[in-house]
Amino acid sequence: MTPEAIQAAAARMRGHVRVTPLLNAPLLDRLAGRRIFVKAECLQVTGSFKARGGWAAVSTLPAGARGVLAMSSGNHAQGVAWAAAAHGVTAVIVMPSDAPPVKIERTRAYGAEVVLYDRACDDRDALAARIAAERGLALVPPYDHPEVIAGQGTVGLEIAAQAAEAGIDVAEVLVCCGGGGLAAGIATALEVRAPGLRVRTAEPAGFDDMARSLAAGQRLRNLAATGSVCDAILTPTPGALTFPILRRLAGPGLAVTDDQALRAVALAFSHLRLVAEPGGAVALAAALHADDLPETVICTVSGGNVDPQVFRAALDRFGC
Amino acid sequence: MTPEAIQAAAARMRGHVRVTPLLNAPLLDRLAGRRIFVKAECLQVTGSFKARGGWAAVSTLPAGARGVLAMSSGNHAQGVAWAAAAHGVTAVIVMPSDAPPVKIERTRAYGAEVVLYDRACDDRDALAARIAAERGLALVPPYDHPEVIAGQGTVGLEIAAQAAEAGIDVAEVLVCCGGGGLAAGIATALEVRAPGLRVRTAEPAGFDDMARSLAAGQRLRNLAATGSVCDAILTPTPGALTFPILRRLAGPGLAVTDDQALRAVALAFSHLRLVAEPGGAVALAAALHADDLPETVICTVSGGNVDPQVFRAALDRFGC
Numbered sequence: 001m002t003p004e005a006i007q008a009a010a011a012r013m014r015g016h017v018r019v020t021p022l023l024n025a026p027l028l029d030r031l032a033g034r035r036i037f038v039k040a041e042c043l044q045v046t047g048s049f050k051a052r053g054g055w056a057a058v059s060t061l062p063a064g065a066r067g068v069l070a071m072s073s074g075n076h077a078q079g080v081a082w083a084a085a086a087h088g089v090t091a092v093i094v095m096p097s098d099a100p101p102v103k104i105e106r107t108r109a110y111g112a113e114v115v116l117y118d119r120a121c122d123d124r125d126a127l128a129a130r131i132a133a134e135r136g137l138a139l140v141p142p143y144d145h146p147e148v149i150a151g152q153g154t155v156g157l158e159i160a161a162q163a164a165e166a167g168i169d170v171a172e173v174l175v176c177c178g179g180g181g182l183a184a185g186i187a188t189a190l191e192v193r194a195p196g197l198r199v200r201t202a203e204p205a206g207f208d209d210m211a212r213s214l215a216a217g218q219r220l221r222n223l224a225a226t227g228s229v230c231d232a233i234l235t236p237t238p239g240a241l242t243f244p245i246l247r248r249l250a251g252p253g254l255a256v257t258d259d260q261a262l263r264a265v266a267l268a269f270s271h272l273r274l275v276a277e278p279g280g281a282v283a284l285a286a287a288l289h290a291d292d293l294p295e296t297v298i299c300t301v302s303g304g305n306v307d308p309q310v311f312r313a314a315l316d317r318f319g320c
Numbered sequence: 321m322t323p324e325a326i327q328a329a330a331a332r333m334r335g336h337v338r339v340t341p342l343l344n345a346p347l348l349d350r351l352a353g354r355r356i357f358v359k360a361e362c363l364q365v366t367g368s369f370k371a372r373g374g375w376a377a378v379s380t381l382p383a384g385a386r387g388v389l390a391m392s393s394g395n396h397a398q399g400v401a402w403a404a405a406a407h408g409v410t411a412v413i414v415m416p417s418d419a420p421p422v423k424i425e426r427t428r429a430y431g432a433e434v435v436l437y438d439r440a441c442d443d444r445d446a447l448a449a450r451i452a453a454e455r456g457l458a459l460v461p462p463y464d465h466p467e468v469i470a471g472q473g474t475v476g477l478e479i480a481a482q483a484a485e486a487g488i489d490v491a492e493v494l495v496c497c498g499g500g501g502l503a504a505g506i507a508t509a510l511e512v513r514a515p516g517l518r519v520r521t522a523e524p525a526g527f528d529d530m531a532r533s534l535a536a537g538q539r540l541r542n543l544a545a546t547g548s549v550c551d552a553i554l555t556p557t558p559g560a561l562t563f564p565i566l567r568r569l570a571g572p573g574l575a576v577t578d579d580q581a582l583r584a585v586a587l588a589f590s591h592l593r594l595v596a597e598p599g600g601a602v603a604l605a606a607a608l609h610a611d612d613l614p615e616t617v618i619c620t621v622s623g624g625n626v627d628p629q630v631f632r633a634a635l636d637r638f639g640c
Contacts, residue, residue, distance in 0.1 A: 021341055023363060026402070027429050040363075042593040043343060082346070102590075109347050269631075270422075273362040273595035273624030304593030308635050311589075315628050 001146060001245055003192045006153035006185065009056040013154065016086065017052050018044055020155075022162040022298070028271040035296045036287045037166065038268075039159055042276050042304030046110070048232075049155055049182055049302050050079030050142075056151025057140045058083040067091060069137040071128050074103030075232050075303050076142040081112035092137060094128045100231060100307045119225070143181030144239040152182040156189025159298060163194055170196040174254065174283040174299040177201035177210050178233035180242030182302060187249035197298070201246065201253040202283040204228040204261065211253025213238045214246060229258045229310060232279030232303055252292075256285040264288060265311065266318035268301060277306035278314070321466060321565055323512045326473035326505065329376040333474065336406065337372050338364055340475075342482040342618070348591040355616045356607045357486065358588075359479055362596050362624030366430070368552075369475055369502055369622050370399030370462075376471025377460045378403040387411060389457040391448050394423030395552050395623050396462040401432035412457060414448045420551060420627045439545070463501030464559040472502040476509025479618060483514055490516040494574065494603040494619040497521035497530050498553035500562030502622060507569035517618070521566065521573040522603040524548040524581065531573025533558045534566060549578045549630060552599030552623055576605040584608060585631065586638035588621060597626035598634070 023038045041049040050072075058068055058080065067090025070080040077093040084091035091112040095104055096119045108114050115131065117124050132139050141148065159173060173190065175183040180201065187199040201210045207230070209222045221237045228234060238246070256264075261278040264285035268276040276284070280303030287299045343358045361369040370392075378388060378400065387410025390400040397413040404411035411432040415424055416439045428434050435451065437444050452459050461468065479493060493510065495503040500521065507519040521530045527550070529542045541557045548554060558566070576584075581598040584605035588596040596604070600623030607619045 018341070018343075021338070021363065023338075025365075027426065030429075043341065043360075045345075047593055106347065109350075269595055269628075273367055275589050275593035275595060308589075312632060312635065315632065 001149050001184065001188045003189060005146065005150040006157060006189050009147065009150040010154045010157055012059045013052060013055045013151070017055055019158055020044055022159070022166065023272055025271040028267060032288050034293060037298045038272060038284060039155060039298060039300045040274055041155060041300055041302045042274055042280055046078040046082045047303060047305045048075040048079065048280065049152055050075040051082055052154050053148035053151035053181060054079030054083035054140070057145060057147045058087050058089065060147050061089065061138055065089065065138050066136040068140045069094065069128060069132045070140045070142070071124055072142055073099040073231055075305060077103065077107040077112070078110060078305070080140050081107050081110035085111040090137065092131055092135070094124060102307055103305055106305070143179030144241045146241070149181050149185045149241060153185025153189045155182065155300065156186035157193060159186065159197070160190055160193035163197060163298060168296055171296040171298050172251065172294055173197050173199045174202050174286050174297055175199055176233055176280055176283045176300050176302040177203050178235040179239040180210055180246055181239065182300065183250065184242035184245040187245060191249055198251050199249060200251040202286040203233065203253060203255050204230040204282060205255040205257050207234050208253060208255035209236070210238050210246065211255055213243060214250060214253050217247065219243050230261055230279035230282060232277060233282065254286040254290050256282050256289060260285040260289050262314040263318050265314040269315065274301055275304040275306060276301045277303045278310065280304060321469050321504065321508045323509060325466065325470040326477060326509050329467065329470040330474040330477055332379045333372060333375045333471070337375055339478055340364055342479070342486065343592055345591040348587060352608050354613060357618045358592060358604060359475060359618060359620045360594055361475065361620055361622045362594055362600055366398040366402045367623060367625045368395040368399065368600065369472055370395040371402055372474050373468035373471035373501060374399030374403035374460070377465060377467045378407050378409065380467050381409065381458055385409065385458050386456040388460045389414065389448060389452045390460045391444055392462055393419040393551055395625060397423065397427040397432070398430060398625070400460050401427045401430035405431040410457065412451055412455065414444060422627055423625055426625070463499030464561045466561070469501050469505045469561060473505025473509045475502065475620065476506035477513060479506065479517070480510055480513035483517060483618060488616055491616040491618050492571065492614055493517050493519050494522050494606050494617055495519055496553055496600055496603045496620050496622040497523050498555040499559040500530055500566055501559065502620065503570065504562035504565040507565060511569055518571050519569060520571040522606040523553065523573060523575050524550040524602060525575045525577050527554050528573060528575040529556065530558050530566065531575055533563060534570060534573050537567065539563050550581055550599035550602060552597060553602065574606040574610050576602050576609060580605040580609050582634040583638050585634040589635065594621055595624040595626060595631070596621045597623045598630065600624060
């Protein structure tokens, strides 16, 4: 992964993918005891940063490619479906049957064909490989793909520019982390564009494979596959491409409880007027709760495709 | 009101007031049957466009002024309180005792002294005049004040630039309207910067004093003072300064029901990941429901300081 690849992805997505704002709120800072800046990727087209990687990958398909296939529980699904529709190519998305209904419905609304599988019984990878082969579709993985990482890395270019404009030279950049595509992309961009900004990953407690892998110096797996409200970022293990990047560039990983993630959802509602999903709010939760952070932190709110029942529960639980 | 005054206000607020994004969502457009672009002022500092007018007014106080006094049920209160604190001057805000608790609490959190009055018994204007005289405070009215209108007009400068960037030459710009400060400011800016964009006001049905006044060619009053969920924009009559501007520049006014405003709150949640308050969502509601609109509309989502119970009710009612 190179900064040049990220720059090239940014050039291809101009006018299609949105430059999202870097937001802050005085009352939130007071609550946290530090300055928190939020990179609001929940305002991205399709409601998460995944539109960037989707666009970057689909826009570099070989000429004559019939279409794309992706496996995703929701946000990558929508990002790829939207990008494929905009490029006029077919998208087939393989989704678990227990994915949040709102994410399945919206993936279809963007024009993709959704193939559901049973997490317990079906072999997802075999199913996807068969469909891709039969129909001549190119696989777009959610994070272990150079163009996908380059696409997500455009968030880092924007953070570098927006931090400079806000007078921020030194800060930690907390990034919601599943397989590590967003964090690896941002870290690559910041290394060159804003060397005083250091990436740290944020994950749900119990699903902090990246934090543990970074500490151990090798890729480790989560013990469970499900069991957190942060559905968007429950990946089994760090990516083969993303892990070496983060091992070289990222600080120690952070983990937050589901309750802390839901509190961050509620505070994003109250103080930032943003709709965040729990998995997209773990970095904000870490910014609010972690105790080894500097005076200024930037965090991604990386997705807002929240199940309305979960959103209500967050408001109920945290007295909003 | 001149475009130059708006430009001067924009220069004074740079680095303090946020340039808010112009958002759109393919699935929302499909639902509406037209292209809808949303100027997301709920993402403004203090959660509404009122931070602009507050800053514009406080930053032009005469040297040596002791502070400011404002009357407001909530958003203007917060905008003035925040701007006064940033300028290091005292703010006293006279608020009705039945204002949404979250708005009273946040006005205090920004450092203002809040004086509550009873809508039924107390003479608000006399109370405010007495406090202002006793304590040597300058009155900052919510809309009938040249600097306040100029501050709100900076939204229009941004819309002109953002519409041009999005390739929009001709559109209607629907603006949430209480006393008309935001609409008059935007209309003044657009007349010069984007003459193909025409302002139309949006109000709650039954509180559409501006629409009726525009139709009649003279300032008319609402019959009731309360009785809509759109608390932010229940002003009794168009402003003396704002009405002539809108009479010259605005198209026919629009009105929406409370239910339509709550549906717009729910759709902003689902499709834009924005937290809107009902009074800040009436323009989006008009964009979704009015039948005499062009193919492309821009609308303000002008505030997001929503009572959480009202927000939950909107989600419950509209099946999100």
